[in-house]
Amino acid sequence: VKYTLYYFEFEGRGFPIRLAFHHGNVDFDDVRLSSSDFGDQKSSFPFASVPVLRVSEDGKDDRVFAQSNALLRFVGRQVGLYPDKPMDALVVDELMDAVEDIANALFLAPPTNDAVVKDAMQQKLVEVTLPRFLGGIESKLEANKDLGGPFLLGETLTVADLKLHTVVGQLRGWSLVPSTVVDPYPRILSLHKAVDDLPIVKDYRKKYA
Numbered sequence: 001v002k003y004t005l006y007y008f009e010f011e012g013r014g015f016p017i018r019l020a021f022h023h024g025n026v027d028f029d030d031v032r033l034s035s036s037d038f039g040d041q042k043s044s045f046p047f048a049s050v051p052v053l054r055v056s057e058d059g060k061d062d063r064v065f066a067q068s069n070a071l072l073r074f075v076g077r078q079v080g081l082y083p084d085k086p087m088d089a090l091v092v093d094e095l096m097d098a099v100e101d102i103a104n105a106l107f108l109a110p111p112t113n114d115a116v117v118k119d120a121m122q123q124k125l126v127e128v129t130l131p132r133f134l135g136g137i138e139s140k141l142e143a144n145k146d147l148g149g150p151f152l153l154g155e156t157l158t159v160a161d162l163k164l165h166t167v168v169g170q171l172r173g174w175s176l177v178p179s180t181v182v183d184p185y186p187r188i189l190s191l192h193k194a195v196d197d198l199p200i201v202k203d204y205r206k207k208y209a
């Protein structure tokens with residue numbers, strides 16, 4: 001089987017998938033699209049968005065799939081980063097979907113030059129949307145604290161940790177919100193650091209960042 005991942009150059013929704021492949025030493029073609037490449041190819045992607053994974057198997061037509069969490073689960077299952085037990089899988093899925101809700105709130109905010117509209121959007125993100133989702137994630141990590149950390153399921157790294165790690169980095173660098181927006185959530189911060197310190201992450205960044 002040959003895998004081709006289509007995404008942009010930046011980390012975003014593609015990064016946890018790249019890391020999961022890397023973790024499992026799975027060879028894949030890491031196609032990094034410029035915005036004009038994306039414009040040219042967009043209509044060929046399932047939902048006109050990326051990430052997209054092309055799966056090529058000998059003797060069969062290529063199949064093309066989208067939706068970052070579906071791709072992350074697919075790769076995660078193959079590299080030991082997605083749990084077998086249904087309850088553990090539910091814990092992982094719930095967190096990954098909450099992170100998608102954060103990503104949608106950030107990235108789907110329509111660009112505007114109107115200072116008043118922008119202030120109102122910022123205020124809603126910082127005072128309502130992010131506390132709702134980051135606070136919810138923090139409570140979930142708190143509820144799992146008996147597992148001993150540093151990850152969502154204790155010592156076992158999963159794709160949910162990779163996904164949460166990426167969005168924390170994005171939140172810190174996103175122009176619409178202050179870079180301190182994650183600071184009130186100690187468990188999210190320590191999970192982020194634990195993932196950041198993983199040899200696979202350091203190694204990946206050294207090689208490909």
Ligand SMILES: N[C@@H](CCC(=O)N[C@@H](CS)C(=O)NCC(=O)O)C(=O)O
Nearest residue numbers: 012013048049050051066067068069
């Ligand atoms: N629910 C989708 C969202 C995909 C998505 O919005 N991707 C963004 C990049 S992170 C994109 O393709 N944006 C370009 C566009 O929509 O034109 C997923 O999780 O993959």
